[in-house]
Amino acid sequence: MLNVLPQITIRDLIDIGIVSFLIYRVLIYLSKTRAIQILFGIMTIVMLSVLAKLLDLYTLSFLLNNVLTIGIFAIIVIFQPEIRKLLARLGEGQMGLFAQRYEAEKVIDEIVRASATMSQDKIGALIVIERDVKTDSYAEAGTEIDGEVSKELLITIFWPGTPLHDGAVIVREDRIKKAGVFLPLTLNTKLPQVVGTRHRAAIGITEETDAIAVIVSEETGNISIAYHGKLIKNLEPQRLKRILKSLLVKEIETKNAIKELITTFLKGENVEKDSR
Numbered sequence: 001m002l003n004v005l006p007q008i009t010i011r012d013l014i015d016i017g018i019v020s021f022l023i024y025r026v027l028i029y030l031s032k033t034r035a036i037q038i039l040f041g042i043m044t045i046v047m048l049s050v051l052a053k054l055l056d057l058y059t060l061s062f063l064l065n066n067v068l069t070i071g072i073f074a075i076i077v078i079f080q081p082e083i084r085k086l087l088a089r090l091g092e093g094q095m096g097l098f099a100q101r102y103e104a105e106k107v108i109d110e111i112v113r114a115s116a117t118m119s120q121d122k123i124g125a126l127i128v129i130e131r132d133v134k135t136d137s138y139a140e141a142g143t144e145i146d147g148e149v150s151k152e153l154l155i156t157i158f159w160p161g162t163p164l165h166d167g168a169v170i171v172r173e174d175r176i177k178k179a180g181v182f183l184p185l186t187l188n189t190k191l192p193q194v195v196g197t198r199h200r201a202a203i204g205i206t207e208e209t210d211a212i213a214v215i216v217s218e219e220t221g222n223i224s225i226a227y228h229g230k231l232i233k234n235l236e237p238q239r240l241k242r243i244l245k246s247l248l249v250k251e252i253e254t255k256n257a258i259k260e261l262i263t264t265f266l267k268g269e270n271v272e273k274d275s276r
């Protein structure tokens with residue numbers, strides 16, 4: 001074992017690093033989907049199959065091998081939506097490591113303050129906060145904004161009667177990218193009839209992507225949040241803040257740290273620590 005060590009080159013280390021990172025990302029992605037149980041099932045069959053081969057149990061080994069072959073095709077068909085999303089993420093280069101740093105807490109603060117005011121004044125709003133998966137392929141129409149996220153800009157956009165107040169706003173990092181966006185409605189038939197289209201659109205985008213949606217009801221002023229296709233209703237602003245922080249801050253800080261490491265590594269020591 002120790003004899004092998006001197007033969008390991010930087011190239012091998014990079015190779016191992018990339019493969020480990022990809023496996024890690026795929027596992028993280030799978031853990032958020034129903035695929036993880038299937039993965040455990042496959043691993044069990046593979047282990048049984050190896051065991052059957054070692055013990056020379058010919059019929060069992062033959063059976064398990066065939067189950068695996070047919071299973072792979074079945075999995076491709078059953079998990080077509082998940083595979084599509086995974087490939088879309090890889091294709092769009094959404095590892096997110098090369099994007100710029102930004103302060104998650106400030107973005108959350110502006111969104112929470114805007115939601116609190118809109119809730120009081122019963123101004124309907126739908127704010128989609130992107131995470132790793134870009135919403136571009138799901139969000140139709142919409143108008144480019146590209147302005148810094150602020151309470152004032154959000155309220156202005158959703159102000160009743162203005163051209164952009166209908167539809168959703170897309171927040172990417174610390175920018176409002178688009179407004180007046182039409183989102184896919186959820187196809188979940190178990191939702192109560194009273195859940196209207198604004199809330200269904202919020203749930204819909206969080207089923208298709210890993211985005212988080214904040215909704216202010218025009219009818220009741222209630223604040224809700226949707227993620228992973230679930231809706232948490234009637235939130236006080238402080239609770240909304242806590243949930244957003246728990247969902248976003250750690251993740252963004254880790255990404256920021258990695259981004260900084262990569263930037264420092266690529267640019268050498270001249271890099272300004274907080275350059276945006």
Ligand SMILES: Nc1ncnc2c1ncn2[C@@H]1O[C@H](COP(=O)(O)OP(=O)(O)OP(=O)(O)O)[C@@H](O)[C@H]1O
Pocket residue numbers: 124125126165166167168181182183184185194195196197198199200201216217218219220
């Ligand atoms: N697919 C969609 N994508 C984005 N926004 C949408 C979509 N469908 C509806 N909306 C927004 O929701 C508004 C209609 O809300 P509706 O009353 O039907 O739903 P709701 O969930 O009951 O919301 P509220 O509680 O605010 O009334 C529309 O005017 C539009 O701004």
